Amino acid sequence: MKSPTLLVLTSLVLTGCGANNSPPQTPIPGEKTSAKMRTLETGAQLIQSRPPVDAISAYLDGFHFYNGDKNGQMEAHHYVTVLNEDVMQAVIYDSNTKDARLMGVEYIISERLFKTLPPEEKKLWHSHQYEVKSGSLVAPGLPAMADKALMSKIVNTYGKTWHTWHTDRDKTLPLGIPALMMGFTGEGQLDPALLADRDRRLDVNTQDIKRARQNIIAHPVIKGANAWEQGEVIQLKRVPGAGEHAHGDTGFGQAEQTRKANN
Template sequence: MKSLPLNLAVLLLVGCGANNTPPQAPLPGKDTSATLSTLETGAQVIQSRPPVEAISAYLDGFHFYSGDKNGQMEAHHYVTVLNEEVMQAVIYDGNTKDARLMGVEYIISERLFNTLPPEEKQLWHSHQYEVKSGSLVAPGLPAVADKALMNKIVNTYGKTWHTWHTDRDKTLPLGIPALMMGFTGEGQLDPALLADRDRRLKIDTQEIKARRADILAHPVAEGANAWQRGEVIQLKRVQGSGEHGHGDTAHFGASEKSENQKQP
């Protein structure tokens, strides 16, 4: 990690906080054979994995489908710092060895976000509320390291695509990718999801929120969180129905507006 202080980098690397959230969907297929297990073990010893080894932080938070605030799920982010203003994360549905890879998130600074064209900004969500509310956490980090990391993240913006919708009881990565958003205010996140997360990770979101009270959050930049303005974006097939509706919520095409989604 070239862009964070050395002491914080070390803390991120040695922090714990895993192996308490197994995958959320069953997996079809035969058990791993002895041959494949041997090949896997050999590859781990012989081959290098620089992009994987560059992952240096673990963040746990929550996402929802753009256009469907009822479709909520916990998301385990494993983050690589590319430079001072750009990070990337692989996202899983758990924090165990067999967790399902759900998607990816790209994280950029406020300065870079403000350089984006208006149509691109619609794809990005803010992190101010997630950090200040304590709903975004870094499991296992000491309080000092957590504060330093969240000071870096609070005014950033993320673009997130999920490719395996394990919350919809899909045992394989079926369907098309979905654009995800982050929560922006009180009363949006399902309290049962938050309580279950806190129980497993042995944390208290309200205590974390209080510790972060002095973190400076800028006003959300214009153009982010487009779903709050009714500008809902999702991919859709040229023919056939979409995968990402929940209940009576429709599946939306790019920049299609919904009267029901204009306010959180």
């Protein structure tokens, strides 16, 4: 049975709305979708089930920047699935329309789980306290009660975000390697023009939202998160081989050799 918190995030959240007002800005190459492909798409929608997609229960709109480049800022439309009381996951798009480009993913964990991470892992994660309390993270269309319940759950969580399609930099295809993203942690960091444009399109007022969230309790940020503030900048680099994901002697390669020998 779902906990009260999960019920809030999967029932109250689903009563909200807010979409189809922020189209993608980056064109993509390719021919117009054919009638045959559209027919196949429609048929698949009617016949096939999509449990992972149907499990998405919340829409959040916020902002990210490239770890190591605070001026590389962009709006991020999050579609969130609650996995359990301590773990959520989000698919991130560059818009909230049907033709949105899938930009990346964010994994969201509770304060309790974040405390258990090793120091090097914590450097990959960012806090959500400021995003919630400042009003820069919003849940478009949610009634006030549901918004407060949702944000009270998110405020003390931590996120690890990877962007795979850099549409903010006019990348018409998902070129290059994924980038680690961070969230804002203080006043004066987020481009006010970016925020004002978001508020206009989504018909929200960040300052009103900030005032409404004053009594949401935000804990001090745990040491290790937001490592960029201490100059710890981490990004991926192309390297030969499997990098940190190599298995070594006890991994898949050895197991496969053993399997073949036994056969």
